[in-house]
Amino acid sequence: MPVGDVPGGNATDVVAALAARVGELTDAFDAELIAFRRDVHAHPELSRKETRTTQVVADRLRAAGLEPRLLPIGSGLVCDIGPDRGPNGEGRVGLRADLDALPLQETSGVEFASTEPGVAHACGHDVHTTVVLGAGLVLARLAEEGRLRRGVRLFFQPAEEVFPGGAEDIINKTSELDGVDRMAALHCDPKFDVGHVGTRIGPITSASDSVMVTISSPGGHTSRPHLTGDVVFALGQVITQTPGVLGRRLDPRSGVNLTWGAVQAGSTPNAIPSTGIVKGTLRCLDVRAWEKAGELVREAVEQIVAPYQVSVAVTVTHGVPPVENQTEATGDLENAVREAVGPNAVQLTEQSMGGEDFAWFLRKVPGTMARLGVRTPGGRTYDLHQGDLVVDERAIGVGVRALAQFAAS
Numbered sequence: 001m002p003v004g005d006v007p008g009g010n011a012t013d014v015v016a017a018l019a020a021r022v023g024e025l026t027d028a029f030d031a032e033l034i035a036f037r038r039d040v041h042a043h044p045e046l047s048r049k050e051t052r053t054t055q056v057v058a059d060r061l062r063a064a065g066l067e068p069r070l071l072p073i074g075s076g077l078v079c080d081i082g083p084d085r086g087p088n089g090e091g092r093v094g095l096r097a098d099l100d101a102l103p104l105q106e107t108s109g110v111e112f113a114s115t116e117p118g119v120a121h122a123c124g125h126d127v128h129t130t131v132v133l134g135a136g137l138v139l140a141r142l143a144e145e146g147r148l149r150r151g152v153r154l155f156f157q158p159a160e161e162v163f164p165g166g167a168e169d170i171i172n173k174t175s176e177l178d179g180v181d182r183m184a185a186l187h188c189d190p191k192f193d194v195g196h197v198g199t200r201i202g203p204i205t206s207a208s209d210s211v212m213v214t215i216s217s218p219g220g221h222t223s224r225p226h227l228t229g230d231v232v233f234a235l236g237q238v239i240t241q242t243p244g245v246l247g248r249r250l251d252p253r254s255g256v257n258l259t260w261g262a263v264q265a266g267s268t269p270n271a272i273p274s275t276g277i278v279k280g281t282l283r284c285l286d287v288r289a290w291e292k293a294g295e296l297v298r299e300a301v302e303q304i305v306a307p308y309q310v311s312v313a314v315t316v317t318h319g320v321p322p323v324e325n326q327t328e329a330t331g332d333l334e335n336a337v338r339e340a341v342g343p344n345a346v347q348l349t350e351q352s353m354g355g356e357d358f359a360w361f362l363r364k365v366p367g368t369m370a371r372l373g374v375r376t377p378g379g380r381t382y383d384l385h386q387g388d389l390v391v392d393e394r395a396i397g398v399g400v401r402a403l404a405q406f407a408a409s
Contacts (some may be wrong), residue, residue, distance in 0.1 A: 003303045018147065019339040019405055025138040027402045034393050037059070037130040044101030044119045044126070047159035047166075050075040057133055057156050061128045064140050068154075071176070073169040077097065078176050081136060086150030088214070091181035093152050093407040094365065096358060097132035098125045098160035107387040115122035122389045124188030124374065126315040129370070130155060131399035132188060138404040152407045153180055155361075163210060163319040165357035171364060183334055183367030184406055185358050186399050189349070190382040192373030196401055197337045197350030199370045201330050203322040206283040207290035208355025211258065212315045213238055213301055219274035228309035231276040232265050237304050239263070239278055245300040246293065247261040255285030256293055257353065283353050287321050294318065323359040326366040333368050333406050340405035342396055347373075354384075372399050 009043055031182050036056075045053055054075045058068045061079050068079040076099060085091065090350035106113045106120035114120045132154055142148045157177070159166035192198050215238070219230025225233075243258045250256045258280055265276030282297060284290035334346045349371045358369050374391035375381055382389045 008367070010194060015339055015409065018408055020137055021142065021147065021400055022340050022404045022408065025141050026134065026397050026404070029134055029137055029400070030397055033130050033134045033226040033396050034330040035220070036133065037393065037396060040126040040129055041121050042112045044114050045099070045114055046103060046119055047100040047162040048074055049083040050099040050158045053129065054156065054158075057129065058386065060133060061136060064137055065137070066140055068257050069318045071158070071170065071174060073158065073173055076166060076170075077156050078156045079136060081139045081154070082148040082151040084151050084179060087196065090150045091179050093150060093154055094177075094180040094183035094361070094367070095132050095135055095403050095407060096157055096183060096185040096361065097128040098157050098166070099129055100125060100159055100161050102161060102385060104387045108390050110390060114344070120387055122387055123161070123384050124389070124391060125160065127188050127374065127391055127396060127399070130396050131403060132156065134396065134400035135403040135407065138400060139407055142404070142408055147405060148408055154336070160357050163317060165320070165360075167360040171360055176365055177361070178207040180365055182329055183361050183365050184329065184403060185369045186372040186403065187356065187369060188374045188384070188391060189371035190375050190384065190389070190391070192347065192349075192371055193343065193375050193377045194373050194395045195398055196345055196347050196373040197341065197370050197398070198347050198373070199325070199330055199334050199368070200349050200351065201325055201327050203285055203287070203324050203351055204349065204358070204369055205285065205351070205356045205359065206255065206285050206353045207321050209282040209290075209294060210317045211282050211297060211321060212277065212279045214277050214315075215305060215310050215361065216275045217272075217310045220272045222270045223273055225272060228272055229308055231256050231273050231310060234305045234308040235263065235265055235276045235278055235310070236309045238301055241304050242297065242300050242339055245304075246296060247298055249300075250289050250293060251286075253286070254289030254354070255283070256289055257283045258297065262386045282316065283355070285322060285351055285353070287324065290321055318356045320357045321359045321370050323356050325368040326362070329366055329368040332409065333370055333402065336405035336409055337402045340401035345398075370402075
């Protein structure tokens with residue numbers, strides 16, 4: 001029975017009936033989805049190598065009578081459910097998951113731990129994949145029952161953890177965003193208890209760029225630094241002074257942060273090396289600051305090293321802009337969570353300094369990303385990108401309910 005045909009039902013009755021059916025279907029898939037997640041978790045694959053994960057997702061969608069399309073970028077897939085257009089001309093709702101794992105050794109101790117040495121699902125992408133698959137299975141059943149008002153496109157994206165990532169590949173090398181006019185995604189958050197979803201209007205993540213500064217000179221003896229360019233000293237000035245320059249040239253409300261993570265120069269104490277390199281990450285909470293921060297880094301570094309008789313090359317590689325959540329889409333996701341999960345399930349989340357390439361989709365299509373609580377109430381708070389990450393698997397059902405209700409409402 002179509003949603004709009006609930007006998008004597010007003011809008012509230014319609015929404016409640018949909019949420020009840022979403023809950024029933026999610027419960028029916030619960031055990032299967034947990035098993036699916038454990039299988040993916042045990043077989044993690046690095047960015048752009050997610051062929052097995054792509055295949056098992058595609059196989060399950062085909063078993064549900066759907067027709068997934070493999071992406072022409074090496075891995076990943078998309079799958080359509082329901083009509084191309086809604087009754088008022090609405091395009092499809094896009095639901096996005098990321099497939100890749102991290103180059104980390106798993107130390108969680110769970111019985112379904114990674115079987116791949118040095119590779120682990122330490123960011124929850126196995127959960128994201130399972131949630132979007134589960135939402136797709138629920139939505140396919142709703143479509144069969146005539147309850148799906150508008151079409152949905154599932155995006156199983158490769159290579160979220162690298163620059164440039166899979167989102168840019170999908171946008172630049174395929175036409176899969178055509179016909180999509182709204183998108184949503186969930187990301188695991190170990191700071192929230194399972195059963196809760198964290199939302200925020202506006203930027204919810206940070207821009208993230210990589211910075212590499214290479215300084216060179218002829219080199220020389222440490223007893224005669226005045227006869228050459230002192231690469232190590234110049235590197236020290238870059239490391240200590242550049243963040244301060246950014247803090248005085250950009251609005252402090254933009255949350256600009258340059259943090260160095262690697263330095264390489266020389267191998268012996270009495271020789272000035274000819275080359276030195278420092279690498280770091282530039283993060284910005286504001287997209288306008290992000291758009292000019294890279295050039296400011298170049299300008300600052302060149303001026304800082306100018307007195308030291310060295311040559312310098314600055315490489316700033318744009319990673320991702322901030323994820324900027326649209327007001328309307330975020331409100332609709334919050335309503336979906338309250339309807340399908342519970343009236344107190346929505347929480348306000350802080351803006352993260354982490355980067356997320358879902359941002360590229362939201363520069364093309366309005367939408368929203370939310371935080372999926374994966375912490376067991378009263379249990380330990382784990383951290384993402386750590387090999388010991390453990391998630392409460394009840395979060396899978398919460399995520400399925402939230403995304404299915406959002407897409408079907």
